[in-house]
Amino acid sequence: MIQISNLNFSYNSKKPLFKNLNLSLKAGHIYGLLGKNGAGKSTLLKNIAGLAFPQSGKCLINGTESSKRLVSTLQNLYFIAEEVYVPALTPGQFLERTAGFYPAFSITDFYSYLKILDIDPDLLMTKMSYGQQKKMIIAFGLATNTSLLILDEPTNGLDIPSKVQFRKLIASVLNDERCIIISTHQVRDLDSLIDTVLILDDHRIVVENSVDELTEKLFFGVFKDLTGMNVLYEEDTLMGKYAILENTAGKYGKMDLELLFNAATTNSSKLLNALKSATLHE
Amino acid sequence: MNNYFSLKRFSQLFIKHTVEHYRTYFMSAAVLAGVFLLGGSFIFYMIPGPVDAGFQMAIFGVLILIAGPLFTSTIFTDLGDKRKAIPVLTLPASQFEKFMVGWVYSYIIFMLVYTGIFYLVLSILLNLKQWPGHHPEMLSLFQDKSLLVIIIFSLLHSITMYGAISFEKLHFIKIGFSFFIFYALLILADTLFLRLIVGRKIYPATPFAFLNFPEGTNFYSIGLNEQQSAWVFIAVPVVVILFWIAAYFKLKEKQA
Numbered sequence: 001m002i003q004i005s006n007l008n009f010s011y012n013s014k015k016p017l018f019k020n021l022n023l024s025l026k027a028g029h030i031y032g033l034l035g036k037n038g039a040g041k042s043t044l045l046k047n048i049a050g051l052a053f054p055q056s057g058k059c060l061i062n063g064t065e066s067s068k069r070l071v072s073t074l075q076n077l078y079f080i081a082e083e084v085y086v087p088a089l090t091p092g093q094f095l096e097r098t099a100g101f102y103p104a105f106s107i108t109d110f111y112s113y114l115k116i117l118d119i120d121p122d123l124l125m126t127k128m129s130y131g132q133q134k135k136m137i138i139a140f141g142l143a144t145n146t147s148l149l150i151l152d153e154p155t156n157g158l159d160i161p162s163k164v165q166f167r168k169l170i171a172s173v174l175n176d177e178r179c180i181i182i183s184t185h186q187v188r189d190l191d192s193l194i195d196t197v198l199i200l201d202d203h204r205i206v207v208e209n210s211v212d213e214l215t216e217k218l219f220f221g222v223f224k225d226l227t228g229m230n231v232l233y234e235e236d237t238l239m240g241k242y243a244i245l246e247n248t249a250g251k252y253g254k255m256d257l258e259l260l261f262n263a264a265t266t267n268s269s270k271l272l273n274a275l276k277s278a279t280l281h282e
Numbered sequence: 283m284n285n286y287f288s289l290k291r292f293s294q295l296f297i298k299h300t301v302e303h304y305r306t307y308f309m310s311a312a313v314l315a316g317v318f319l320l321g322g323s324f325i326f327y328m329i330p331g332p333v334d335a336g337f338q339m340a341i342f343g344v345l346i347l348i349a350g351p352l353f354t355s356t357i358f359t360d361l362g363d364k365r366k367a368i369p370v371l372t373l374p375a376s377q378f379e380k381f382m383v384g385w386v387y388s389y390i391i392f393m394l395v396y397t398g399i400f401y402l403v404l405s406i407l408l409n410l411k412q413w414p415g416h417h418p419e420m421l422s423l424f425q426d427k428s429l430l431v432i433i434i435f436s437l438l439h440s441i442t443m444y445g446a447i448s449f450e451k452l453h454f455i456k457i458g459f460s461f462f463i464f465y466a467l468l469i470l471a472d473t474l475f476l477r478l479i480v481g482r483k484i485y486p487a488t489p490f491a492f493l494n495f496p497e498g499t500n501f502y503s504i505g506l507n508e509q510q511s512a513w514v515f516i517a518v519p520v521v522v523i524l525f526w527i528a529a530y531f532k533l534k535e536k537q538a
Contacts, residue, residue, distance in 0.1 A: 051371055051538040069534075070285045074374035085365035087302040097298040101291070101374040 001027045001148065001179045002048055006057035009040075009047060017043055019203040020057070027147060028176045029210075032194030033183040034261050039200045041183040042082060045150050048181070049079045061148060075103055078141040082153040086125035086133045094125065094140070102144040110143035117165055131157045138166065142173050149173075151182045155189040167193045187258045197257070199264040206272055207264045211255055217274060219247040220256040232271040233263035246274055286376050292383070295375045299383045307387075310356075311395055314349060318403040332413045338404065338421035343431040346396055350435050354388040354442040355453040358533075362450035367538040377534045384446075385526070389439055393432075397423070433518050440525030447532040490514045 002025040010016040017040040025031055035041045046052035047059050050066035050073070059066045064073050087094065091114060099105040114121050117135040125133055134157050141149060155163050170193060174180060184190055197214060199207035209217075218232065224240045234243040244263055247253070263271045325341070326333060360366035370380065401420075408418040445457030473486045476493055485494040493504040506514070 046538065049372060051368060053535070053537060069371065069377060071288075071291070071374050071376050072283055072285055074372055077372060079368055079372045081365065081368045083365045085363070085369060088305065089301065093301070097294075097301050098373075100294050 001025055001062060003060040003063075004048070004058070005060075007047060007054050007059060008056045009043060009052065009054050011043075016203060018047075018054075021204055023198070023205055023208065025179055025181065027179045028174070029196050030170065030174055030180045030182065030194045031196045031198055032190040032257070033181055033198045033200060034187055034190075034257075035183070035185065035200035036265055037185055040203075041185070041200055042152050044200060045079070045152050045181065045183055049077060049150055051079070075101070076147045078102075078144045078146045078149050080137055080141045080149075080151045080154055082156060084134050084137045086128070086136065088124060088126045090124055091119060091121045091136050091140075094136075098140070099143075102146065104145035106143050106145055109145070110139060113139035113142055113169060116169060117162065131159060131162060134158065135162060135166075138169075142169060145178075147177050147179065149178065149180045151180070153184055153186075154182060155184060155186055163189055187261045191257050197260065199261060201265045207260070207275060209275055214260065214275075215247075215253060215255050216250075217247055218255070218260070218271075219245045219249075219251055219253045220259055221245070221253060232274055233259070233266075233268040235259065235262065244268075244271060286378055288376075288379075291375050292379045295373075295379050296383050296386070299387070306356075310353060311399060314396065315399045315403060317345075317349075318399060319406075322403055322407045326407050326411050332416050332418065333408075335419050335421045338419075339425075339427055339431075342400055342421060342423075343427070343434075345400075346393075346431060346435055347438060349396060350388075350392060351438045351442040351457070352454055353392050354439050355446050355457055357384045357388040357443070358446040359453060361447060361533075361536055361538075362453070364538050367536070371536060371538055378530065381530045381533050385443070388443065389436075393435070433515065433522075436522045437518055437525075440522045440529065444525050444529040444532060447529055447536060490517070 002023070004021060004023040007018050007021040007023075008016060009018045009021075021044075033041050033044065043052055047054055048061070048066060050059070050061075050069045053067045061073050061077065064070060066073060066077075089097070091110075095107065095110055099107065099110070111121060114136070117139055119128075119132055119136050119139065125136060128136065134154070138151070138154060141151070155166060158166060167189075170180060170182070182190060182194065194211065196210045197207055198205055220243075222237065222240050222242050223229070226234060226241050226243055229243075230246040230248065232244045232246055234241045236242075242256075242259060244259060260271075322341075329337075360370050373380075404420060408420060412418060441461060442454075442457050445460060446453050449456045469486050469488050472489050473484065476487050477484055480493070480495070482495060487493055490506070495502055505511075
């Protein structure tokens, strides 16, 4: 669905943000795009959506350059920005004026998502709290039923119950035709939601693996003693060493996204090499 | 599917834009009416005689050339605010349709509303202050001067529209600043070019205007003849169209 090839982008000619970045994203997946502040997550999403133009290289959505912003492309794309803007309308009025632009929009879904997210459809959106405004835009974005849904830091501004509802909703709207990309620096918010992890660091994607692949190749756990183990990354905790090991024994374990993120962004070469070789073998 | 223009989509977009911005537009129209009423009352009070159609035309022309660019500079302010720009740019309508909504509002609708309010206030003022034995005279727009006003308004509109899309904030100030800098450079370039052609010292010259120079104690002014002057009326609309096209491409290239 999305094909990024040799993407080069910079806001400042002396500091490139992406250098020959390549990425391929398919329908039927929820991608979690992780990266430190300033790593370029939002910029990458904007390049994908055609809101920022690459200096060189290409960003294609279903074979069409996203920077052309063709109506046929935009009809299948919904971008939820980190900071949302709502006009002085009620959700119902907004729906009336905007839903018509999206051919697959479902009014029933929209009202059902509003109910789940506890949003009053008759309240003026400008009178809502920031979190409510964001939930309203999320509900609208999900109801567009576009094949590509991009969410930039969607959980910012949401309270804990809303984050839970958000995770449930996202998981429920995924289907074989839909590709969902969620960026965040709050790694825990995406736990057990995403099926593919993308970690952006040092101008490139350093990790691009499915959760299954990661749990197959890596083992996450707390250990008293790591002697003799094939340790890829470790952190000291009060309970012992929190570590990522190479999963040579084929044990099943739960992935810790935060630990993986820390390992990848501190340039744990062992981990990155292990993942690279895993990808190459496949 | 037509990726460039669909009347149905354009209508939907026009209605959406109207619903989301009508409060601001109503307020702008009210401010305009207030300016006309206050300024007009002051003029009608100060002038010791009936305000003739020539004076009315001057007021009409001067104010449209100020209010027009001021309003046009605000028509694409959403694009300068990333929060608003993202939903605008990703809305499934073509960039041409988005451009046309801004154009229709700032050019056609503005001119209609401006003229309507002007005549409304003018008729109120003419009825309020009547001169005995004098039939109040009301401006008619069906005259040559109106065409001149429309041409200059169109030129300023096209330049302002380009600036409204290009700049992120303080649109009117930045457009005005750029315009005057550009105009000064144009005069400089024109003067140097004319000096090169005539091979003598001349006074600063603006494009299509007179070529002025002193010769001993005499002062000479060379202008275009009537037929050549007609070309100015063709050149300016061409520049207007080019600026509108440039503004459209600027919108296509707009990033958030």
